[in-house]
Amino acid sequence: MEFNPTRMCELLVGLPEVEVRGVLDEPGVPLRVHVESRADQRWCKACGVRGRLKDWASVELVDLPCFGRPTRLVWHKQRWRCAEPACPAGSWTVVDPRIAWPRAALTDRAGRWATVQVGRGGRSVHEVAVELGCDWHTVNNAVIAYGEALLAADVDRVGAVDALGLDETLFFRKGPKRTKQWATSVVDVGGPGRPGRLIEMIEGRTATKVSEWIDARPEPWREVIRFGVLDMSGPYRKVFNDSLGHLTQVADPFHVVRHANTKLDEARRRLQNETLGHRGRKDDPLYRSRRLLTKGHERLDERGNEKLVGFLEAGDPKGEVRMTWHAKETIRGLYAIDDPDQAATYIDELIADMAEPSMPPEVQSLAGTLRRWRDHIIAWHTARVTNGPTEAANNLIKRIKRIGFGFRKFRHYRVRALLYAGRPNWDLLATITPR
Ligand SMILES: [Zn+2]
Numbered sequence: 001m002e003f004n005p006t007r008m009c010e011l012l013v014g015l016p017e018v019e020v021r022g023v024l025d026e027p028g029v030p031l032r033v034h035v036e037s038r039a040d041q042r043w044c045k046a047c048g049v050r051g052r053l054k055d056w057a058s059v060e061l062v063d064l065p066c067f068g069r070p071t072r073l074v075w076h077k078q079r080w081r082c083a084e085p086a087c088p089a090g091s092w093t094v095v096d097p098r099i100a101w102p103r104a105a106l107t108d109r110a111g112r113w114a115t116v117q118v119g120r121g122g123r124s125v126h127e128v129a130v131e132l133g134c135d136w137h138t139v140n141n142a143v144i145a146y147g148e149a150l151l152a153a154d155v156d157r158v159g160a161v162d163a164l165g166l167d168e169t170l171f172f173r174k175g176p177k178r179t180k181q182w183a184t185s186v187v188d189v190g191g192p193g194r195p196g197r198l199i200e201m202i203e204g205r206t207a208t209k210v211s212e213w214i215d216a217r218p219e220p221w222r223e224v225i226r227f228g229v230l231d232m233s234g235p236y237r238k239v240f241n242d243s244l245g246h247l248t249q250v251a252d253p254f255h256v257v258r259h260a261n262t263k264l265d266e267a268r269r270r271l272q273n274e275t276l277g278h279r280g281r282k283d284d285p286l287y288r289s290r291r292l293l294t295k296g297h298e299r300l301d302e303r304g305n306e307k308l309v310g311f312l313e314a315g316d317p318k319g320e321v322r323m324t325w326h327a328k329e330t331i332r333g334l335y336a337i338d339d340p341d342q343a344a345t346y347i348d349e350l351i352a353d354m355a356e357p358s359m360p361p362e363v364q365s366l367a368g369t370l371r372r373w374r375d376h377i378i379a380w381h382t383a384r385v386t387n388g389p390t391e392a393a394n395n396l397i398k399r400i401k402r403i404g405f406g407f408r409k410f411r412h413y414r415v416r417a418l419l420y421a422g423r424p425n426w427d428l429l430a431t432i433t434p435r
Contacts, residue, residue, distance in 0.1 A: 012066075016098050021076065030070040030133045033063070037077055037094045044082040046089035051080030054091050061100050062134045063107045070133025073107050075099060101434055104145075105138045112429055114139050115146040119419030120426055122400065140412065145434035147415040153432045154424045158188070158199050163227035163383070164244070165189040165196075165252070165390040166236040168205045169397055171413050183410065184210050184236075185397070185417075187390040189229055196389020198396075198421040201414040207238040214243040229387045231255040232373050251376035252387035253335050260328040260366060261294045267324040267362040268293060271316055285315035293321070297329050320360040327354055327363045331370070340381040347378055396421040 009020045013033055021034040042051045056076050063073040077094040100107045106114065110132065117123045118139070129139040151157070165187040172181040182205040190196035202213050214222065228247045230236040232255055240249050272279065272286045280287030289311035292304055300308065312322050330350055337343045347370060353359075354367035370377065380386070397417045407413035418424065 015073075017096070018099070030072045031066055032060075032072045032074050033066070034074045034076065035099075037075070037096055037099070039094060039096050041078075041092070041094045042080055044080075044084070044087060044089050045092075047082065047084050047087045049082055049084040049087065051092075052083050054079040054081040057093055059100070061107045062105060062110055062132050062138060064110050064113055065131060065133075070131070073099070097433075104142070104434070105134075106132075106142045111142040111146055111434060115143050115150070115419075115429065116426065118143045119147050119150075119416070122396075122420050142434070143419075144412055144415050146429065146432065147419050149432040149435045150424055150426075150429055151415065151418055151422070152435075153428050157422065157424055158221075160221070161188045161199070161225050162191050163189045163229055163250075163385040164225050164247075165229040165385075165387045166210065166239060167231060167387055167390040167394060168233070169394050171397075171401065171410065172407055174408075181410075183413065185390060185393055186210070186213070187387070187393050189385055189387060189389045191385070196392065197423050198393040198418060201410075201417050203410045203414075205233075205235060207235040207242065210236070210239045211243045214239065227379075227383045227385050229385055229390070230376075231387070232259060232369065232376070237376075248379050248383060249376050250379045250383045250385055251373050252390075253380055254387060254391065256373075256377055257328070257332055257335075259369060260331045263362040263366050264293055264321070264324045264328050265290070267360055268321050270362070271318075271321050275315065275317065285311040286321065289315065289321075293325055294328075296332060323360055324362050324366075327359075327366055331366075334377070335380075337381065340378065343378045343381040347374060393417075393421040 006020065009023070010018065013020055013035060015035065017038040018035040019038055021036055024032040024034065026032075043049070044051055057079055058074055058076045061073045061075060063071045065071055079091055079093045081091040082089045095102060097108060101111075104111060114128050114132070117128045118125055125136055125140045125143065129136050132139065165185075167185050167187065169183050169185055170180050171183045173179065174181050184202040184205050185198055186200040186202065188197050188199050200213060202209055222244060223246070225244060225247050228240040228244055228249045229252050230240065230249060232251055237249065240247060268286050268290060269280070272284060275286075276284060280290070282288070289308055292300060292308040292311070295304075297305075312319075312325075316322055334343060334346055334350070337346055351367050351370050351374070354363050354370070357364075359367075397420075400416050400420055401407060401413075407416070
């Protein structure tokens, strides 16, 4: 075996048609690999005459770490000038997207690698920037450029959907008043044996914006959707009414129970104030009962149950918290019923009982909500679809937000969320042109 140092160096650098000029190792800075293109771009595209070397231009690009060290590729490019004096082409510089795209700060391979690390692996931009030895913006720009191109190229990503879920997420608090900026996740909630996936992120949570997006989908895609799953929110009900009038709307069980728990919290706080005249403190029985109250009853062991009864005896003289707790548990019981007709009878009786004037105001308010959403709620007993996958997607989004230190630009947020929770076809990454 014969060793050829030049050839070995080129093998290690691993780029097509480059000659390695040298490697510079200076303390405290990234390793610098100097290369020049061997790609023959000497011939004038305008007139076909052979060009003359005018001078050299060089760019310094962030490349993949080399043996664990941050590395820069210094790319020396020939600038050619057309030898034909009458030719309008003038001069041109060597272009090779296999090395880097024009105006890119990263080599092409580093850009694609960073997109996989951040987009697919869910690593933070900061962490990847540290590994590459460059700043946050350099990596973020590359992830957005390659990520947007990947999402656009992946035309088969959104397939036929049986049940469509809509859910809101908070993506950013803006300005000194920390005004909440909302986004809507559009989710294929999947079905038996088919996992859900995040389809799209839409800025805001107004009916208009979401309807616009749905209306822009092809009609065959819209027609086959059978169910629309929503939290009990007016705007999303309007979206389904306006844009997908044919489907059956289903109130997400998780949101129904969560709403009952919210009312239970309200009752506990009100009684706390009425009986003790102050907000909950750590020794107050009602305050101490708060977690036991919202837990599912079957999840309380004997001791937990005894504690709960004790707290309520001490802090809830008129039994109002207990009644609200009972209402919550009864609503939960709705989901243990298999038969749709039985569920309908159950909820109607429940609404009538809860609306009684003797009931605490929170329970009466719950009765109103159940009445307004009655058909949506019992539709679950036929459809059996939930926004669980929507919630799962939202949790992934929250994770991205946490590692991303919050997103200010919706565009960035959308790309990151879809790359991570939208499961695009990553095989296409090798074929795309960054935007
Ligand atoms: Zn020419």
